[in-house]
Amino acid sequence: MPPRQSPTARQLRLGVELRKLRENAGLTARQAGEMIGANQARISNIETGRFGLSEQSVRTLAHNYDCTDEALIEALVSMATSRDRGWWEEYRDTLPPRFLDVAEMEHHAVALRVAQVINIPGLLQTPEHARSLFRQAVPALRPHEIEYRISHRIKRQAILYREQPPQYTAIIHEAALRMRFGGAEVARAQLDHLSKMAELPHVTLRVIPFDGTMFPTVGHGLDYTYGPVPALDTAQLDAAHGSELIDSVAQLTKYRLILDRMQEAALAPDASHDLIHRITQDT
Template sequence: MGLRANPTYRQRRFGAEVRGIRERAGFTAIRAAQAMGMNASHISTVESGRTSLSPDRLRRLTSASGGEDATYVEGLIELGGESGKGWWTEYREQLRPSLLDLAELEDRAERIVCYEPMFIPGLFQTLVYATAGYRGGYALASPEQQEREIDFRMQRQRVLAGERSPQIHAVIHEAALHVSWGSPETMRDQLLRLIEVARMPNVTLQVLPFDGRVGFGTSFTLLEPAVPQLSTVVVEHVERALYLGEAEGLARYRNWFARLCEAALPPVVAATETEAFLVKNSLGLIQRLLYPLL
C-alpha cells in the first residue's frame, strides 16, 4: 500500500500519539524500530500519519516503553484501525477536509461539549436558519458549494439520535438568541427547535446571560471518545479551524468549559415544574425571547 498524500486528522492524530509514546520512552527512531521489528525509515511515515501501524507492532512498542495505560493503548489501536468511512465519505471530493474530520470525530465521540457566543450550534440548527447563515455570511462560495455545506450540516445532526448518540452539553451565549437571520419566523422556529433538542435525554443546554460573566469571543467544541486522552478540541477561526489534541490544551479547554457552565443559567430540563419559572433559568430566557415572535 502506498503512502497517503493527504492524511485525515484521525490518521495524523494516530501518528502523533505514536510519536508521543516514543518520546516519552526516550526512544530514538532506531530504538523504536528495533522494538517493533521494522525499518527505522518507516517510523517517520507512521508518525506523520502517512501510513498505519499494526496492533501487534504498537503493542510491542508500548510494551518496550513500559509506561502506557492499557486502556489508552487499546483505544489507540482502535483509532488506528478505523476505516474512516461513514456517511461523510460521499462528500470527500466536495468539501473541505476539516469538515469531514469534524463529522468523523462526532461519529466516534461519547461526549461532545461546545460553547457558542454568536450562533446556534450547528447540530441544533434548523434548515432555514442554517441556509440564512450561509447566504448572509462572509464566506466566498458559489451557491452550489453553499448548498453542499448546508446539506452536510443537516446530515451531521443524525448524531443526535443515532444508535450510539453521544452526551451533548452546549453553552450558548444569550447574544446568539438575539441574532435575527432572514425573518422573525426563522428565529421563532429556531428557538422552538432549540427547546425541542434541549429536552432530548442526551442533550444538556445552558444559556450564558448578558448579565453574567463575560464569555469567550471564540466558539469551541470538545469531542471525547471512549478514551479521554484521545479527545480533540476544535476551535473555530475565521481562517481555519484549529484541531488540538495535546494534554495541556485539552485540560485548558475542559477547565474553561467548566467555568462557563458555572456562570451560565441552569439547564433546560425535560419536565419543568411550574415553580421552576420563578427562578431564572435557560428555558425561561429562551421562552421570554420566543413569545414576541409567536
C-alpha cells in the same frame, strides 16, 4: 502500499499519540522502527498518519514505550484497525478537509461539550439557519457549495438521534439566541428547534444571560469532544480562517476549565429553557 495522500483526523491522531509515547520514552524513530522491523522513514510516516500499522505493531510499540495505560492501548488499537469509511468521505472532493475531520471527530466522541457566544452550535442548527450563515461567507460561496455544506451539517446531526447517542452539552450566550439570522421567521423556527432538542434526555442546553456573571471566553466557537480515554480528547476552535483541532494536554486542560467557568455562569437547564421561550415570543 503507497503512503496515504490525505490521512483522516483519526489516522493523524493515532500517529500523534504514538509519537507522544515514543518521545516520552526517550526513543528515536530509528529505535522504534527496529522494534517492528521498519526503518526510520516508516516510523515517521506512521507518526504523520501516512502509513497504517497492525494491531500487533501497536501493541509492540506501546509495550516498548513503557505505556501501562491499557485503556489507551485498546483505544489506539481500535483506531489502527478500523477500516470503516464514514459517511463524510463522500464529501472529500467537495468540501475542505477540516469539515470531514470535524464530522469524524464527533462521530467517535463519547460525549461533547460546546460553547458559543454569537452562533447557534452546528449540531443544533436548522437547515434554513445554516443556509443564512453560509450565504454570508467570505469569500462568497456558490449556491451548490452552500448546499453541500448544509447537507454535511445536517448529516453531522445524526449522532444526536442514534440508538446510543453521546451526551451533548451546549452552553449558549443569550446574544446568539437574539441574532435574527435569516429574518424573524427563520429565527423563531431555530429557537423552537432548540427547545425541542433540549427535551432529549442526552441533550443539555445552558444559556448565559446578558445580566449574568463574568465568564472567560475564547471569542469564538469552542467544541470539546471526549474520547474513549482522556488522552484522546480533542478541542476544536472555530475561527474566520477555519477550524483548528487541539490535542495537547496543557491546552485541553485550559479549554476544559474555560468550559467549566462558562457553565458556572450559565442558567440551569430549566431556567435556560424558560429564557429561550421568552426570547422566542419576543422574536
